[in-house]
Amino acid sequence: LFDVSRPWLNRVIERQPRQFLRAVDHVSFSVAKGETLAIVGESGSGKSTVARMVVGLMPPSDGEVRIAGISMTDPRQAAERRQLRRRIQMIFQDPYASMNPRWRVDRIVSEPIRAFGLLSGEREIQARVGELLTLVGLHPDDGKRYPHAFSGGQRQRIAIARALASEAEFLVADEPTSALDVSVQAQILNLMRDLQDRLGLTYLFISHNLAVVRHMANRIGVMYLGRIVEIGGGRELFTAPKHPYTRMLLDAVPDLAHIGRQRVPVQGEIPNPINPPSGCTFHPRCPFANDRCKAEVPVFRDGVACHAVEEGRLMPGGVAAVA
Ligand code: SF4
Ligand code: MG
The missing domain is CATH 3.40.50.300 (P-loop containing nucleotide triphosphate hydrolases)
Structure with a gap:
């Protein structure tokens, strides 16, 4: 439609x-x-x-x-x-x-x-x-x-x-x-x-x-600073979130915080959209950010836009193997 x-x-x-x-x-x-x-x-x-x-x-x-x-x-x-x-x-x-x-x-x-x-x-x-x-x-x-x-x-x-x-x-x-x-x-x-x-x-x-x-x-669909960073079926998103920001939002809801996952604490505030951060705009708040994240905008692929997921250092639902 x-x-x-x-x-x-x-x-x-x-x-x-x-x-x-x-x-x-x-x-x-x-x-x-x-x-x-x-x-x-x-x-x-x-x-x-x-x-x-x-x-x-x-x-x-x-x-x-x-x-x-x-x-x-x-x-x-x-x-x-x-x-x-x-x-x-x-x-x-x-x-x-x-x-x-x-x-x-x-x-x-x-x-x-x-x-x-x-x-x-x-x-x-x-x-x-x-x-x-x-x-x-x-x-x-x-x-x-x-x-x-x-x-x-x-x-x-x-x-x-x-x-x-x-x-x-x-x-x-x-x-x-x-x-x-x-x-x-x-x-x-x-x-x-x-x-x-x-x-x-x-x-x-x-x-x-x-x-x-x-x-x-x-x-x-999860939006951050004007972009959809993750989109997926409801059940999938709640049980196996991919993007660190989705995890952060889930952890902010007490009833949803521990559905078989380790907690990612909420940190920082949404930056001023007039002067957004470079690369992945979520990097100042992201516990998984590295230098690539600060420089390069992640491409939306397979329902998510995140370097750590793409590189395999962050598994859906779990928490990073290696940072
Ligand atoms: Fe975090 Fe990097 Fe993924 Fe952005 S691209 S959410 S900074 S790991
Ligand atoms: Mg509104």
Whole structure:
């Protein structure tokens, strides 16, 4: 369904005071229909930029985004792209910020139905809104209330109902549960999985938290400073991580820290992306870095971009034999 053609030389240049920031570079992945691909990374890794590019909120300055064979950037495909807009919707971390607080919930949820001309009669539209609210675990009467009357979790349900109102097939969710209490997080994640099963939805799920994506994702891509450093099946990534940064992220989650591996302690902070480190940008934080790492950008190969893995001095899941 979704494919970012390779190599995707994405140079997203955001204006900084007299400086430029390359937020995302050489990012390339695909998502199959009905699958969940999670993109995980710390804040500043560029994962939200990827999300915004996929839904067309931010054009890449170079390279290409292609969904269901349609380019999100080619001006000759503008008409096809308009059709595609209906099929791809985004869910944000703060649903309240994306809602007009003066609109009743039924108006918020019905807006895409009207905008895309999916139904015309007022009775049909209201019936559809009631159906959508029920689908996300709310009551049809909730449509008569305003967003402020709802909890954070309920607002996220409203946002999901609105996303589904356009009959979207592909949802891009940027930290959809990060602002919620842990118990509510689980409810929203369960709802998203249930909807995926029932409606055959495809998800691109952006998160800083590996524990959150653990039960959501078929595949996980790990981003560091604007690049995907490892991508793999969920189970594989949790039991046999390759990249030192993936190991570090796993070790930051207490429940996941010791799945048959020695611990790699978290160290350092994400560097300033305006002036990224040379070679492998992870080298200042990496316990396995050597001189080659400081000089040479590792090539992405077999699901990982790391010299130590390529040289065989770091085995998946284990810890280095020789440094
Ligand atoms: Fe560490 Fe070198 Fe691998 Fe980068 S390339 S993650 S510095 S071992
Ligand atoms: Mg973000």
